[in-house]
Amino acid sequence: MSMISINGLNLSVTTGKTTAHILKDVSFDLEAGRITGVAGASGSGKTQTGLAIMGLSPAGAELSGSIDFDGVELVGMPAKQHNRLRGVQLSMVFQDPASAFHPMLTVGDQITDHLRHHQKMPKKKALAKAVDILGRTKVPHPDEAIHKYPHQFSGGQLQRIAFASAIICDPKVLIADEPTTALDVTVQAGILRLLRELCDDLDLAVLLVTHDFGVLSSVADTIVVMQNGVVVETGDRETVITAPEHEYTRSLIESLPGAEVAR
Amino acid sequence: MTSTDDTPTEADEKHRSAETPLLALDSVSCEYKLDGGGRFRAVDGVSLQLGRSEVLGLVGESGCGKSTLAKLICGLEKPAGGQISFDGSPVRALGLKKRDTRLLGIQMVFQNPYASLNPRRRIRDQLEDALALDPSGRWSVESLLDAVDLPSDAAQRYSHSFSGGQRQRIAIARALAAGPKVLVGDEPIASLDAFLQARIARMMRDLAIKSGASMIFISHDLSVVRDIADRVAVMEAGRIVEVAPTDQIWDSPQHPYTTKLLAAIPQVDGKGIIPG
Numbered sequence: 001m002s003m004i005s006i007n008g009l010n011l012s013v014t015t016g017k018t019t020a021h022i023l024k025d026v027s028f029d030l031e032a033g034r035i036t037g038v039a040g041a042s043g044s045g046k047t048q049t050g051l052a053i054m055g056l057s058p059a060g061a062e063l064s065g066s067i068d069f070d071g072v073e074l075v076g077m078p079a080k081q082h083n084r085l086r087g088v089q090l091s092m093v094f095q096d097p098a099s100a101f102h103p104m105l106t107v108g109d110q111i112t113d114h115l116r117h118h119q120k121m122p123k124k125k126a127l128a129k130a131v132d133i134l135g136r137t138k139v140p141h142p143d144e145a146i147h148k149y150p151h152q153f154s155g156g157q158l159q160r161i162a163f164a165s166a167i168i169c170d171p172k173v174l175i176a177d178e179p180t181t182a183l184d185v186t187v188q189a190g191i192l193r194l195l196r197e198l199c200d201d202l203d204l205a206v207l208l209v210t211h212d213f214g215v216l217s218s219v220a221d222t223i224v225v226m227q228n229g230v231v232v233e234t235g236d237r238e239t240v241i242t243a244p245e246h247e248y249t250r251s252l253i254e255s256l257p258g259a260e261v262a263r
Numbered sequence: 264m265t266s267t268d269d270t271p272t273e274a275d276e277k278h279r280s281a282e283t284p285l286l287a288l289d290s291v292s293c294e295y296k297l298d299g300g301g302r303f304r305a306v307d308g309v310s311l312q313l314g315r316s317e318v319l320g321l322v323g324e325s326g327c328g329k330s331t332l333a334k335l336i337c338g339l340e341k342p343a344g345g346q347i348s349f350d351g352s353p354v355r356a357l358g359l360k361k362r363d364t365r366l367l368g369i370q371m372v373f374q375n376p377y378a379s380l381n382p383r384r385r386i387r388d389q390l391e392d393a394l395a396l397d398p399s400g401r402w403s404v405e406s407l408l409d410a411v412d413l414p415s416d417a418a419q420r421y422s423h424s425f426s427g428g429q430r431q432r433i434a435i436a437r438a439l440a441a442g443p444k445v446l447v448g449d450e451p452i453a454s455l456d457a458f459l460q461a462r463i464a465r466m467m468r469d470l471a472i473k474s475g476a477s478m479i480f481i482s483h484d485l486s487v488v489r490d491i492a493d494r495v496a497v498m499e500a501g502r503i504v505e506v507a508p509t510d511q512i513w514d515s516p517q518h519p520y521t522t523k524l525l526a527a528i529p530q531v532d533g534k535g536i537i538p539g
Contacts, residue, residue: 041456041458041459042426042427042456155325184324184325184483185324185483185484185485185524185527185528185538186324186523186524186527186539187324188527188529189527189529189537189538189539190539192529192537193537193539196537211456211457211458212457212529213457213531214486214528214529214530214531215529217529217530217531217532217533217534217535218529218530218535218536218537218538219535219537220535221535237533237535238533238534238535239533240533241531241532241533242532242533252458253531255458255461255462256457256458256461256486256531
């Protein structure tokens with residue numbers, strides 16, 4: 001039984017008189033304890049798929065089709081109901097950790113905000129849990145870290161804090177939108193290892209959005225390739241990378257500079 | 264560049280580049296003042312040579328001083344010590360005076376094309392500004408746009424109507440228009456899609472070499488550097504720890520830091536191995 005089952009999802013955004021069809025008949029599943037990677041060039045709709053699950057589609061967007069989350073239909077769900085899921089059962093990590101945090105609030109306040117809001121946990125207890133979770137995502141000196149501000153951390157550490165914030169309410173689904181794109185290769189490896197650990201230990205259904213096949217090759221279990229809002233190929237990691245069926249997937253992999261190892 | 268320089272034999276080229284490098288850095292360092300006193304040494308005693316028609320890749324993690332080094336080469340930053348010479352003349356930091364015309368042979372392509380192009384001027388005007396610096400008249404606006412694979416009607420448009428990859432190609436065209444002998448690319452592909460990165464990087468290499476220029480290509484993406492560089496310099500904490508031909512860096516890295524950087528690149532093999 002899949003945690004999230006996307007079926008025939010369509011998304012069109014109307015601005016003024018023009019309507020853009022962002023997603024066309026997208027279907028794939030997210031399983032608990034597995035990382036599903038979505039690959040594609042910019043504008044292929046991979047981020048919008050993640051945002052549709054979170055209920056964060058842009059203004060003027062029209063969704064049709066179905067996103068089944070553990071028996072609950074997310075398409076057409078009233079905003080209030082979606083708010084109760086977002087941050088609790090559905091969580092997200094964004095590309096740029098520096099702009100994902102409020103610069104003038106301490107890290108401790110920010111990563112416990114949703115915990116206190118949704119679970120009505122008292123502040124002291126929430127901060128104690130934050131220290132615990134920050135230790136789990138391997139942020140150095142977690143008890144000091146909660147009193148610091150975002151600018152006092154490096155990009156890699158901030159991304160670890162963002163992951164801590166995402167898992168603090170024990171979610172079932174984690175959407176990671178290009179979590180390592182803004183980071184260095186050496187830091188990237190650490191974040192990928194963290195993502196893998198969290199997925200395995202917490203039995204999370206992870207949607208990993210990235211344009212980097214190197215990243216997908218390291219951590220994804222299943223790969224979905226998108227082009228212009230259409231899913232062109234779905235398959236397990238090794239098959240998609242070593243024996244891509246679709247011409248577009250092949251061209252993406254061959255365009256990579258290090259791809260001669262794959263051939 | 265004189266006309267004889269355009270058609271050198273390979274032996275000539277090698278002979279001369281061995282004698283006088285096009286660009287030479289001699290134990291250059293650079294310091295920044297820190298808040299509350301103290302100094303941070305961003306570049307620490309770097310010596311490097313760049314030959315003619317050579318592509319040098321400069322790699323290292325964020326904060327290691329790659330960009331500061333690029334700024335020093337272009338004269339955008341004042342060195343705290345050491346010397347930089349370009350084609351026999353010293354590179355001095357840009358001040359209030361007009362820039363020495365000899366130094367116009369160093370041109371830079373910046374990381375973020377959204378910030379480096381002027382949003383209020385047409386592409387044609389921006390390219391013409393750069394063309395005016397090159398007396399040889401090798402390029403025209405049309406031939407530049409053609410060289411970077413953009414339609415000729417792009418000249419009439421403003422930068423906002425282009426995508427990130429297209430803007431970066433315009434920035435490359437603008438740098439080429441000035442007829443550089445050294446093209447410095449400071450993470451020119453970092454803001455682009457993975458699939459575009461390799462294409463734009465190869466385009467830069469081809470254009471630089473074809474127009475007789477050398478290139479310094481700064482990137483933290485080692486796989487792209489491997490693809491286009493002749494030699495690679497590895498930088499760690501302000502120092503160059505290793506310089507060697509690209510193949511040698513990959514096949515037998517000498518410094519442990521190089522090994523660490525290489526090991527961190529995820530392989531596209533579908534095996535599910537997290538590097539490092």
